[in-house]
Amino acid sequence: MGDGFLSALLTDPTLRVVGLGAGAVGALAGALGCFALLRRQSLLGDAVSHAALPGIVLAFLLTGSRATPVLVLGAAFAGWMGTLFVMAVVRHSRVPEDSALGILLSVFFGAGLVLLTYLQRTPTAAQAGLDTFLFGQAATLLIQDVILVVGVGAVAILLLALFWKEMKLLCFDGEYGRVQGIPMNRMDVLLTSLLVVAIVLGLQTVGVVLMSALVVAPAAAARQWTDSLGVMVLLAGVLGGLAGVGGAWVSTLGDGIPTGPTIVLLASAVVVVSILAAPRRGILWDRIRLRRTRARLRSGSPGSALPGDTPGGGV
Amino acid sequence: MTEEGRAGSAERHLLDGAGDAPVPALSVDDLTVAYREQPVLWDVDLRIPQGSATAIVGPNGAGKTTLIRAILGLIPRAAGRVRILGRPLEEVRREVAYVPQRGSVDWDFPTSVEDVVLMGTYGRLGWFRRPGAQEREAARRALERVEMSAFADRQISELSGGQQQRVFLARALVQDARVHFLDEPFQGVDARTERAIMGVLHELRDRGDTVVAVHHSLQTVPDYFDRVILLNVRLIAAGEVETVFTEENLRVAYGGRIPYVAAPPAGEGPGGGGSGMGGDDGIPGGATGGATGRDMPGNAKGGGH
Amino acid sequence: MPLHLEIQLLAVVVAAACALPGVFLVLRRVSLISDAISHSVLLGIVLAFFWVRDLTHPALVVGATATGILTVVLVEALHRSGRVKEDAAIALVFPALFSLAVLLIARYAGQMHLDVHSVLLGEIALSPFRRWEMGGVDLGPRTLWMMGGILVLNAAAILILWKELKLSTFDPALAAALGFSPVVLHYSFMALVSVTAVGAFDAVGSILVVALMIAPPATAWLLTDRLTHMVGLSVLLAVSAALSGFWGAWILDVSIAGAMATMTGVGFVLAFFLAPDRGVLAGIRRRTRQRVEFAGMLLAVHLLNHEGTLDEVQETRIDHLQQHLRWSPDFARRVINRAERVGWVRREGSERLRLTPLGRETARVGMTR
Numbered sequence: 001m002g003d004g005f006l007s008a009l010l011t012d013p014t015l016r017v018v019g020l021g022a023g024a025v026g027a028l029a030g031a032l033g034c035f036a037l038l039r040r041q042s043l044l045g046d047a048v049s050h051a052a053l054p055g056i057v058l059a060f061l062l063t064g065s066r067a068t069p070v071l072v073l074g075a076a077f078a079g080w081m082g083t084l085f086v087m088a089v090v091r092h093s094r095v096p097e098d099s100a101l102g103i104l105l106s107v108f109f110g111a112g113l114v115l116l117t118y119l120q121r122t123p124t125a126a127q128a129g130l131d132t133f134l135f136g137q138a139a140t141l142l143i144q145d146v147i148l149v150v151g152v153g154a155v156a157i158l159l160l161a162l163f164w165k166e167m168k169l170l171c172f173d174g175e176y177g178r179v180q181g182i183p184m185n186r187m188d189v190l191l192t193s194l195l196v197v198a199i200v201l202g203l204q205t206v207g208v209v210l211m212s213a214l215v216v217a218p219a220a221a222a223r224q225w226t227d228s229l230g231v232m233v234l235l236a237g238v239l240g241g242l243a244g245v246g247g248a249w250v251s252t253l254g255d256g257i258p259t260g261p262t263i264v265l266l267a268s269a270v271v272v273v274s275i276l277a278a279p280r281r282g283i284l285w286d287r288i289r290l291r292r293t294r295a296r297l298r299s300g301s302p303g304s305a306l307p308g309d310t311p312g313g314g315v
Numbered sequence: 316m317t318e319e320g321r322a323g324s325a326e327r328h329l330l331d332g333a334g335d336a337p338v339p340a341l342s343v344d345d346l347t348v349a350y351r352e353q354p355v356l357w358d359v360d361l362r363i364p365q366g367s368a369t370a371i372v373g374p375n376g377a378g379k380t381t382l383i384r385a386i387l388g389l390i391p392r393a394a395g396r397v398r399i400l401g402r403p404l405e406e407v408r409r410e411v412a413y414v415p416q417r418g419s420v421d422w423d424f425p426t427s428v429e430d431v432v433l434m435g436t437y438g439r440l441g442w443f444r445r446p447g448a449q450e451r452e453a454a455r456r457a458l459e460r461v462e463m464s465a466f467a468d469r470q471i472s473e474l475s476g477g478q479q480q481r482v483f484l485a486r487a488l489v490q491d492a493r494v495h496f497l498d499e500p501f502q503g504v505d506a507r508t509e510r511a512i513m514g515v516l517h518e519l520r521d522r523g524d525t526v527v528a529v530h531h532s533l534q535t536v537p538d539y540f541d542r543v544i545l546l547n548v549r550l551i552a553a554g555e556v557e558t559v560f561t562e563e564n565l566r567v568a569y570g571g572r573i574p575y576v577a578a579p580p581a582g583e584g585p586g587g588g589g590s591g592m593g594g595d596d597g598i599p600g601g602a603t604g605g606a607t608g609r610d611m612p613g614n615a616k617g618g619g620h
Numbered sequence: 621m622p623l624h625l626e627i628q629l630l631a632v633v634v635a636a637a638c639a640l641p642g643v644f645l646v647l648r649r650v651s652l653i654s655d656a657i658s659h660s661v662l663l664g665i666v667l668a669f670f671w672v673r674d675l676t677h678p679a680l681v682v683g684a685t686a687t688g689i690l691t692v693v694l695v696e697a698l699h700r701s702g703r704v705k706e707d708a709a710i711a712l713v714f715p716a717l718f719s720l721a722v723l724l725i726a727r728y729a730g731q732m733h734l735d736v737h738s739v740l741l742g743e744i745a746l747s748p749f750r751r752w753e754m755g756g757v758d759l760g761p762r763t764l765w766m767m768g769g770i771l772v773l774n775a776a777a778i779l780i781l782w783k784e785l786k787l788s789t790f791d792p793a794l795a796a797a798l799g800f801s802p803v804v805l806h807y808s809f810m811a812l813v814s815v816t817a818v819g820a821f822d823a824v825g826s827i828l829v830v831a832l833m834i835a836p837p838a839t840a841w842l843l844t845d846r847l848t849h850m851v852g853l854s855v856l857l858a859v860s861a862a863l864s865g866f867w868g869a870w871i872l873d874v875s876i877a878g879a880m881a882t883m884t885g886v887g888f889v890l891a892f893f894l895a896p897d898r899g900v901l902a903g904i905r906r907r908t909r910q911r912v913e914f915a916g917m918l919l920a921v922h923l924l925n926h927e928g929t930l931d932e933v934q935e936t937r938i939d940h941l942q943q944h945l946r947w948s949p950d951f952a953r954r955v956i957n958r959a960e961r962v963g964w965v966r967r968e969g970s971e972r973l974r975l976t977p978l979g980r981e982t983a984r985v986g987m988t989r
Contacts, residue, residue, distance in 0.1 A: 037704075038424060042711040043652055050827065092900050093892055095646075099838045102651040103888055106831035109880025113828075117875040135722070164439050165445065173420045173434070179387050180490070181408040208660075209827075212713030220704050220712060223981035226509025227425045227470040256726045268716035275703045283701060348919055354914075357986075358921045394918055394946055549921070 007094055008287040014139070015252055021141040021149055022244035022263060027152040029211070030218030030240020035191055037219040040076045042213035043101050046085070046245045049199050050105035051082030053112030053208050056133055057119060068204065071133075075200035083106055083192060107209070136207035138248045138259035149201050152242045156194045159283060160233075167255040168229055174240070206243070206260040217267035224278035243267040338401035340365040340494050341386070346395030348378070348385045355381050359395070363494075363542065364525045368516060369493040370530040370539065373546035374569050378473040379529040380416070382546065383496050385411060399494055408438060412492035414483050416499050422471050428482050429454055450489075457485040459549035460509055460518075467521035477508030484512055495519060499530040513539055536560060624870065626748040630764050631866050634744075634820050635832050635858035637771035640778055641813050642761060643854050646841060647789050653692060653810070654833045656710050658826040660717035660815040665818070666724045676762070676883040688814025689807060691717065727827050743821045744876045763822050770819040777812055778851070781805070786847055821890045824877040832858055834885035842891040842898050861931035869930050915947065915955040920983035922963050936972050 036045055042250040043269055052075035060066060060075025082104045087098040104291070160167060166187045174184045202211050218240035222232045247263030276284050316472060319515045343361040347354060356378045363369050371379045388404050390485050399407050413437075424517040426463075431445045432454040440446065458464045466474070474482065487495060495516075501509050515528045520541075530536060536543055536556060543560050545551035551568040552559045645651050660682035669675060691713055697698065698709035730957045759765070778785065787960025789797040796802050813833075820829045840853035859883050865880030872879075895898045901949040920923070926935040934940060940951045955972065966977030 002463040025318065038421075040705055040707050042708040044704070046652075046655070061893060075759075089892060092903065093842060093898060095838045095892075096649050096651075097647050098649055099651040100835055102655060102830050102834040102836060102886060105655065106827055107835060107881055107885030107888070108830075109827045110831055110875075110878040111885070113875045113878030114869070114872075114882055115874075117878065118872065124689055132637070155759060162443055165440070167433075167436055168426070169434055172424050172426065172431075173415065175389055175419070176413060176415060176486075177437065178389060179408070179411065180533070181405070182438060210715050210719060212711050213719070216708050216711040217715075220708050220845055223425060224703060227472075229425050232425050254727075258722060258726055261722040261726075264715050264719040265723065267711065268719070271712055275701065281703060345922055349914065354918075354986075358918065358925050360925065392946075393914070396943075396946070549925075 011079070015249065016136045017143050017146055018141050018248045018252070018259075019126040021273040022205050022248035023241040024028060024146065024149045024153055024244070025047065025205045026148070026239075026244025026247075026263065026267075027219065027237040028040045028198045028241075029214040030155065030222070031133045031157065031233050031237035032150045032195050033215035033217075033240070034222065034229070034236050035167065036172055036215055037173040037223065038229075041195075044086075044097070045199055045210070045215035047077040047086065047101040047105040047194070048082055048196055048207045049203060049211035050112075051132065052076070052200050052203055053109055054078050055081075055112075055113055056203070057112055057115040061115065062117060068081070068142075068148055072148070072200050072203075075197055075203060078108065079200055083196065093165055095099045105298035115226045125288035132207075133203050134207050134209060135258050136203065136210070136260035138205045138207045138251065141205065145204065150255055152197060152201060156197055158210050159190065159194060161188060163190065171229075205248075210264045213264040213267060214243070217264070217271050218243065221271045221274040224274040224281045239270055240267065242271065326591075329552060336363060339363055339515060340397075340400060341527065342352075342366070342398045342401070344396045345399040346385060346397065347393045348381055348390060354393075354548065356385065356546075359546075359549070359550045361544065363525060363527065365400075366520060367542050368520045368526040368528075368540045369527055369542040369544060369599070370536050371544045372530055372533065372536060372568070377501075377547040377568070379546055381500055383498055383527070383529060386497060387411070391603050402530055407494075410483050410493040412487035412490040412495045414487045414495070414497040417476065417483060417502060422474070423481060424471065426471055427467070427475075428458070428463065428469050428471060428474070430459055430472060432481055432485045432489055435486040438490070444493075451490050453491070454485070454524055457488040459483055460488060460515055461485045475505070477504040480504050484515060488515070494525045495527070497526070499529050499531060501532065503529070532556065533565070623748055624866075626761055626764065627744060627876070628863060628866050630747055630761060630767065630823060631744060631862040631876070632859050633764065633767045633771050634823050635836075635862035636855045636878070637767055637774055637816055638820055638829060638832035639836045640771075640774040640851065641809070642858075643787055643840070643847075643851050644785055645813065645833060645839040646837040647847075649832075649837075651834045652710055652965075653695070654813060654817065655827075656691050656695065656714035656828045657810070657814050658821060658829040659714045659823070661685070661688050661814060661818050663687050663717045663721040666721045669690065670724075670728075681766075681815065684815040684818040685811055685933060687691055687717065689810055691738075692810045694809070713828065716850040721816065730800075748972060761889040763819075767823065771824045772936035773952075774816060777808075781808075785809070788799050790846060793865040809846050824880065831863075831881035831884045833930040835881075835888050836861065839884075839891045841887045842888075842895040858884065861887055912958060916959045917950070917982070917986045918963075919955055919959055919973075920975060920979045923965065923973060924980055927975065927980075933972075934966055934972065938971055938973060941973075955969060 033045070033225075036042055053074070054073040055078025056071045057074075058078070059070050061076075063070050086097065086100045086104055089095050089103075090097050138278040143295065162259045166177065166182055166184075169182065170184055170187045170191060174188070179189075199211055202214055206214050218236040219232070222236035223237055224233060226232050243263050246266050248261055250262045251257040251259040274282075276282055279285060328365040329591055339362045341361060341363040341417040343359055346356060346361075359382065365548070371382060372381050381390065385392050386399075388402075397404060401494065402411055404411065417606055421432050423424040429451070435457075436446050436450040436453065440450070455464065455467065462485050463478065463481050465487060466478065466482075471482065473480070480502075484497075487497075497516075500512055501517075506514070516539075520526055530538075530540070537560060540556060542554060543556050544553040545559065547570075548567045552564045628725055628794065642654070643653055649886070656897065664683035664685070664687030665680050667687075668677070668680045671683075694713045695706070695709045698704055698708040704712065727899065748761045750762045752759045752762040752765055762795045784805055787798070788805055793801055796804075798831075816833075817826070817829050820832065822831065837850065839852040840850045841858050841865040844850050844853055852987075861883035862880050865883040866876055868874075868883065869876040869879035891899065896902060923936055923942070926932050929935070937955065942949055947955065956965070959979070960967070963976055964982055965973045968974045
């Protein structure tokens, strides 16, 4: 990357908007994604982003407006309904969560498709652009869209900071919080809402199909480098932001390089590197440690070969 | 949870407080818990005085964990009333500490030992306030009491089972409560941890606090606890260990098959106190103290969770 | 055959072929593996295409199946490394493979007649136009032949491996102990899912495959407890969703695949609320009925527990019951009246209740349940 990229980012106004938008989306999804990852809700992101599609089309059908805030509102509503659907199914039937998520993402997506094709044959036909939500098209980002992402994202991060210790407790041991009298159910609703907001804000850039990767990948990468939740959230934000900016830039390099997949591939590469090479947790370090221990064992100094610092591991 | 606002609760608690006896630490009346209309706990009545250490004992699926969780308002009650220090839970949350089962959380969570202990101060801190120097000092003292000071900055995934349990105890200590509920505090911990935890619990009791713990190893009950609650969906017996912890009661609670080991295994805690009881009916393989009750084919229905 | 009949036939075959392996995906709680596989098979298709340069070549199916299995292997390897949890592993693997495929298609779009939209969404209405001709004889739509073959394959595999699949689904430990290799079975099954996903996505697209695989079996599970019934019912539900979806789409002139997926969802929601035994409404009805019965039992147990105790006088007062058992006066009256009617309790004065011998016996039995 280097110079060409930096100067292009500074001088090219389109790239500036696109890069900024994709970066903000990546940073927001990365930071909030940490909580989804830690609560084992990685696939909720996938389901919510697919579920947003009918919301987007319905919002357009009802208002006739293509303005991003309108579509985002529709997406958030549908995403929320989908989340409630999964909760209700898990709670009131024997159908397990993974099946409920699968039904949510495919059925809502199918319904979205029906609405989209219905729209396509109506005379207004102003739907052009709605299907950019499938894979995202960072190039269609306007400066207003970027302001929306940054503004709403800032509010989300502020809320996260205000309720930081409650969020941490919710993810680690929510019941313990309830015993202390902290309204954990309300915190759960807040956190899920923030996640839904982060997802739907990213749809225009990355698309419904791949948005979940932007929620999970930066968080999974960041987790390997640190053992502190605060650092993890910051780092995931930075990594997600970089993947966003980098992806937006790469996709301007050639014709027909879609932004969404590029961003996802960059983020995935970061995950691979992190899992292999991050200090302490990296797989490569495990190998090296193992080899050293073996070498020491062979050289015959039993005292130092005791694996005294092996982690105990939870159940 | 919904009960607290009910009319009549004020008079009731005056009634409880009346008389010359001090207010009991815990009073449970007619507590029934049902899961999908199947009773998991049937009409349990309990009085636990302040300054005592009580073990909740019973076969698997007896509802021991359910009892604690219902008392703490973590699961809905089908019927019944719970008072802690004579008042509804909502009014005395500051006085209630809880040590959940160690396996209930993800120990790979990115956080440090001190951070986990500080979680015990969150309720007291209230909204928007972060733990400060005062809270950190309290956390350090709590870690000292469980002999974990050296681990304050460690990542929690590096802890052994016993160390995890001590961290959970420290988190409860930092709450500075007067009634302490523990769910299987000795599950899968080493002998040293077991002694350390029991030492702390006895300290708490001796200063007038109340300790209530789900306990699995029958042979240590007489040494560790003053009182015992024998449970098997309904309350079999509750009271002082000497009067209640009899072979006959155990036989009723465990359906005739008592996982009781007459001689305590060598090196594994003290606990020879009740060696005169039971034994002949004990199931084999119960030699490792804490795990004894695990595989009991209890005759009770319904999960313990 | 008229066009719409061919489409319907294809829809029915696809739906049935997907529902069969779906039953075991749902029961094994790995539903979302179908989502992962149906996305990442695209990479296999693209790579195989670069090799053979022919979109109709059978090597594409082989390549796709291989990437399907690769997905499962990668997810399990990531999960086992202990660095991420299983859900995160799924969410990491398939977007990466899918992104790679989309990128390759975008770069070499000119060379292959494969656009990403049709991969995602499928276009069943176009399938009949791709014919299979042999020696100048039109044998029908190619996709129909392929999906027919896959349907037969799935049905045969499930028939042959019935007891192994059943055992390893409900008791994997026992299956392993009896000498069935769970690993071989697992990967054979995942290969089956992959082949099905490849075949079906030509017609309905990679996302809607998930609807056909998961929703009908999940719906069937709300309606029956028996595995054989569940398999049959799943196929039946999938086929009816396919047909109703087709006609809905035909009338409204919208996406057929989308309408089929929507109908599987409609079926699920209906069953979720209305299933005779496990539906939400049945549950509510049962609970209201049981509440009074349960409360009567609770009353008997309560009276029994306090018989002969010091606080008996206090504990058996009617107004006390209302307070302690948290019953409304009205509800308490209903419960007491019922208990009196069936002869469990009798009133003593206007204030107190006493158990009858029958009530005592009932409470004893009830307590030891």
